[in-house]
Each structure stands twice: as structure tokens, then as C-alpha cells.
Amino acid sequence: MIKPLIQRDHAQHPPAYTPGYKSSVVRSPRLPKLSMPSTRTEETGPVFGHDVLGPQDNNLVINYTGQSAIGERVIVHGRLLDANANPIAGALIEIWQANAGGRYRHKKDGYLAPLDPNFGGCGRTITDDQGRYEFLTVRPGAYPWPNTVNDWRPMHIHFSVFGHAFGQRLITQMYFEGDPLIARCPIVNTIPDPAAIDRLIAPLDMACAMPMDALAYKFDIVLRGTRQTMFENRPEGL
Amino acid sequence: MPQSLLLLPETPSQTAGPYVHIGCVPNHAGISGIYADDPGQSPFAKDAAGKRITVTGSVFDGTGAALNDVMLESWQADGDGIYAPYQGWARMVADAHTGQWQLDTIKPGPVGPQAPHIALWIVARGINLGLLTRVYFEGDDQLTDPLLSRIDPVRRVNTLIAQETDPGCYRFDIHLQGDQETVFLDI
Numbered sequence: 001m002i003k004p005l006i007q008r009d010h011a012q013h014p015p016a017y018t019p020g021y022k023s024s025v026v027r028s029p030r031l032p033k034l035s036m037p038s039t040r041t042e043e044t045g046p047v048f049g050h051d052v053l054g055p056q057d058n059n060l061v062i063n064y065t066g067q068s069a070i071g072e073r074v075i076v077h078g079r080l081l082d083a084n085a086n087p088i089a090g091a092l093i094e095i096w097q098a099n100a101g102g103r104y105r106h107k108k109d110g111y112l113a114p115l116d117p118n119f120g121g122c123g124r125t126i127t128d129d130q131g132r133y134e135f136l137t138v139r140p141g142a143y144p145w146p147n148t149v150n151d152w153r154p155m156h157i158h159f160s161v162f163g164h165a166f167g168q169r170l171i172t173q174m175y176f177e178g179d180p181l182i183a184r185c186p187i188v189n190t191i192p193d194p195a196a197i198d199r200l201i202a203p204l205d206m207a208c209a210m211p212m213d214a215l216a217y218k219f220d221i222v223l224r225g226t227r228q229t230m231f232e233n234r235p236e237g238l
Numbered sequence: 239m240p241q242s243l244l245l246l247p248e249t250p251s252q253t254a255g256p257y258v259h260i261g262c263v264p265n266h267a268g269i270s271g272i273y274a275d276d277p278g279q280s281p282f283a284k285d286a287a288g289k290r291i292t293v294t295g296s297v298f299d300g301t302g303a304a305l306n307d308v309m310l311e312s313w314q315a316d317g318d319g320i321y322a323p324y325q326g327w328a329r330m331v332a333d334a335h336t337g338q339w340q341l342d343t344i345k346p347g348p349v350g351p352q353a354p355h356i357a358l359w360i361v362a363r364g365i366n367l368g369l370l371t372r373v374y375f376e377g378d379d380q381l382t383d384p385l386l387s388r389i390d391p392v393r394r395v396n397t398l399i400a401q402e403t404d405p406g407c408y409r410f411d412i413h414l415q416g417d418q419e420t421v422f423l424d425i
Contacts, residue, residue: 008424013251014366021253023364026300030415033424036385040349041357041372042425045313046327054273063272083245092277096261105269106257108307120272122264158254158261166313166327167425171361171368173252187253190366196250222246 003226005038005167006083014190021186022147042167043226048092050126057124060097060137064120071100071116071138073214076157076174076202080131083225087131093221094124094160095135102143102153111143136214142181154181154188163223174219177203251368254361258309263331278329281312281343286325288317288344293373293400293408296337297360300415304337308362312341312373314355319347345375345406353383360412370423373410376402389421397421 016028056063061073076095080088098104098121101113105121125133142152156173163169175182182188182201191197199222208216259267263276282288296304310330315321330339346354356373372385376399380386389395397420400408412420 005425009248010424012248016366018366021364021366023253024366025364026303027305027362027364027414028300028366029369029419029422031419031421033422034385034388035424036388038425039352039385040321041313041315041352041355042370044321044323047323048277049324052277057273064269065271081246083248085244085246094261096257096264104257104260106260106267108256120260120264120269122261122269122272124261124273158252158258160254160258160262161249166357166359167370169311169359169368170249170251171254171258172249173255190252191250196247199247200250200252221249224248225245 002040002043003228005042005165006225006227007035008224011193012196014192018190021190024190038167043165045162045164045166045168047090048126048162053124053126058133058135060119060121060123060135063123065118067118069099069116069119069138071119073136074139075134075136075208075210075214075216076219077132077134077205077208077216078202078219078221080127080133080161080163080221080223082163082223084228087127087129088163088223089127089129089131091127091131091164092124092162093127093133094122095137095157096122097137097140097157098143100138100141102141113141113143139176147186151186152181152184154179154185159221161221161223165226168223170221170223172221173200175201176217177201251366253363253366254309254368256307256363258307258361259331262309263329266331276329278311278327281314281328281341282316282325286316286344289406291343291345291406291408293341293343293356293410294338295410295412296339297332297362297412298414302416304332305362306332306334306337308332308337308339308360310339311359312343313357313359314343314346315349317344317347319349321349351382351384353378353380353386370425371412371420372398372423373408374399375408376400385423394421
């Protein structure tokens with residue numbers, strides 16, 4: 001069912017120009033965006049079959065070499081919902097992160113913490129019929145970055161999330177409950193509303209921790225809603 | 239008090255950062271052996287019907303420098319103007335040296351009253367919320383397109399029209415800010 005999208009609530013998001021995060025200064029549009037009701041272009045989106053996944057794609061602990069990565073073993077799980085709290089099933093979620101020492105496997109990352117030979121840093125899964133997903137990974141370390149002289153990113157995992165509509169496309173970052181670097185981070189603080197920031201912080205979830213194996217954090221993700229009433233008086237394709 | 243609408247607020251966006259390639263195109267980033275192929279390498283199967291076209295461009299920042307760490311995604315109808323779920327989507331990454339990206343695809347057909355177009359979504363370090371825009375094509379009839387007809391001032395329409403440099407080859411540069419700022423969409 002193709003449904004019209006509810007207009008995005010920009011109060012939930014960082015504005016484009018956030019000078020505390022210096023990279024945004026020259027990469028932020030300054031003119032107002034063009035607003036228009038959604039069309040078939042934004043209301044549809046790609047579908048990913050389970051056949052694209054490998055058996056270990058959501059297990060970052062072993063998916064690089066088959067040998068176990070070093071670090072604090074954690075399950076990261078949650079549900080993908082729309083604004084009406086309906087589960088979004090069959091949606092692709094991709095994650096990427098630094099290793100336990102805060103080092104990314106990327107040629108542009110020159111941080112002196114070493115690479116883990118058994119950690120690649122990417123994973124993906126497709127949500128089940130109730131919108132649930134889960135990953136097994138190691139908790140990423142904090143790392144320094146060149147913004148002001150002594151800025152450090154909190155521990156975080158990047159999330160790339162598909163819904164059912166291209167207009168729902170979202171990339172965000174998950175943080176870990178209790179990390180004192182969250183409140184100090186210029187990227188976190190691009191979000192003006194403290195309540196919105198709280199929704200990026202995953203709580204420790206002992207109910208889902210595996211005894212003698214892995215802790216767990218729960219991170220629910222909400223994508224833009226679709227209009228639930230179906231009256232339509234627009235021509236096809238608009 | 240009336241009933242609550244019980245709508246959940248959307249999860250806030252954060253920048254994709256400079257290492258987006260690790261998660262979205264790991265093989266391109268040199269992380270091989272996890273995924274057989276990077277997703278979105280081609281929007282259509284090799285034998286799909288339609289006119290083959292190439293769209294090339296760069297994304298420029300406010301200083302005129304091309305972003306060499308940008309990632310773009312495209313979503314489009316097929317040659318008949320139909321959105322089909324398992325095709326029509328692609329991912330492009332800028333060349334690390336030149337900043338150029340390229341999309342090899344099929345010229346989309348018109349969708350209802352909309353002129354042929356490709357939706358583009360742009361993420362990078364320094365971009366806090368993915369930017370949505372559209373590629374239209376020089377030479378198509380765009381008079382009745384409902385989106386282009388909303389753009390004011392009219393001269394900004396040109397920022398959404400790819401120029402045909404050779405037959406079937408289009409150039410589409412994106413300017414994040416400045417005199418030539420591309421029209422970005424809130425749809």
C-alpha cells in the first residue's frame with residue numbers, strides 16, 4: 001500500500017547550519033527548502049530481499065575473519081516503527097562503527113589506536129515481521145576528531161535505515177546510556193531539543209543480555225509517518 | 239484535554255560522517271569478504287529495457303570545493319514510469335581524488351503529470367540531515383511538472399536540470415550553498 005507521507009517535523013532534527021560542528025559551515029544550504037506534498041517518487045522505495053544477506057551479516061564480532069574481535073561484547077537490538085507505532089517489516093538496516101579502541105577501518109582514519117585484525121566494522125540486517133532487528137558487536141571506543149582542539153566523539157554506532165518509502169530514508173547515530181561524552185559532543189549538540197537527543201541514547205537492557213556472553217542495549221528507531229486516512233482526490237502519479 | 243494523537247516523533251538525524259563507506263559500500267572502502275557485493279551498484283539489471291544514460295556530477299561546498307567523501311543514493315521509475323520495488327535504486331560515492339560521481343542508469347519515463355526525474359539523496363560529513371533533490375533532463379517537456387512549477391525564483395529551476403553534454407550523457411552538479419545553490423526539497 002502506497003501512502004502519502006506526513007510532513008517531516010524539522011524540530012526533531014538538527015538544522016543544516018550548526019557552527020559548533022565546523023564541517024557544517026560550508027556544507028549547509030542557506031536557502032529555504034522547497035516544500036511539496038509527497039508524490040509517488042517519495043512514497044515508494046527500494047525493497048531488499050533476504051537473499052542479499054549473508055548468514056553473519058549482523059554479527060560484527062565474527063563477520064570479518066571468522067575469528068572473534070576484541071572488546072566488550074554487546075547485543076544491539078530494537079524495533080523499527082513508523083510514527084503511528086506500526087512496525088516496519090522487511091526493511092534494511094545497515095550499521096558501521098569503530099573498533100573497541102575507537103579506530104575505524106578506513107584509510108582516512110589516522111588515529112593511533114590500532115586496528116583489530118578481526119574487526120571490519122560493518123553489519124546489516126532486515127527487520128522481521130514485527131519490525132525487530134538485532135546485531136552482535138563489540139562496544140566501540142570513543143575517539144578524538146579535529147573540530148576544536150580536544151573534541152572526542154562519544155561511543156556510537158552509525159545507523160542507515162530504510163523504510164518502505166524513499167522519503168523515509170534516514171541516517172543517524174546511536175549512543176550508549178551513561179556516556180559522559182554525549183553531553184560534550186558538538187555533533188550530538190547539533191540537535192537543539194534535549195528530548196530528541198535522549199531518543200538517540202540506547203539504554204542498557206539487562207533483560208536481553210546473554211548470561212556469561214554479551215550485554216545488550218535497546219535502540220528503537222522511528223521513521224516518518226504516513227497518512228492513515230485513504231481519501232484521495234489527486235491524479236495518479238502526483 | 240482531548241485524546242492524545244499518540245504519534246511517535248521521528249528519530250533525529252545525525253551526519254553520516256566521513257566513514258560512511260564502511261557501512262554502506264564496504265568493498266569500495268577496502269573491507270572485502272563481509273558482503274559479496276556493495277549494495278546499489280546498479281539501479282537496473284543489465285538486460286532491463288529502456289534508453290541507457292549516464293549522469294555525472296560533483297557536489298560542491300560553499301568554497302567551491304568538490305566533496306570527495308559524499309555518498310548519494312538515487313531512486314527512479316523505469317523507462318515506462320513505473321516504480322518497481324527490486325530495481326531503480328542505486329548508490330554513488332564520489333571519487334576520493336576528483337570528487338566526481340557517476341550514475342549509469344535508464345532514462346526514467348514520466349510518472350503521471352511529473353516530467354522524467356530521478357530523486358537524489360545526499361549524505362556526507364558536515365551534512366546533518368540527508369538532502370533530497372531531483373535530477374530533471376534537458377530537452378524534456380517540463381512545463382506541467384508540479385514540482386518545477388513551484389520553484390520561485392524561476393531561475394533556480396535550472397539547478398535541477400541536467401545538461402546533456404553528449405548524446406545520453408548528462409552533467410548534474412550540486413551546489414550546497416552560494417549563488418548557484420541547488421534547490422533542496424522538503425517532501
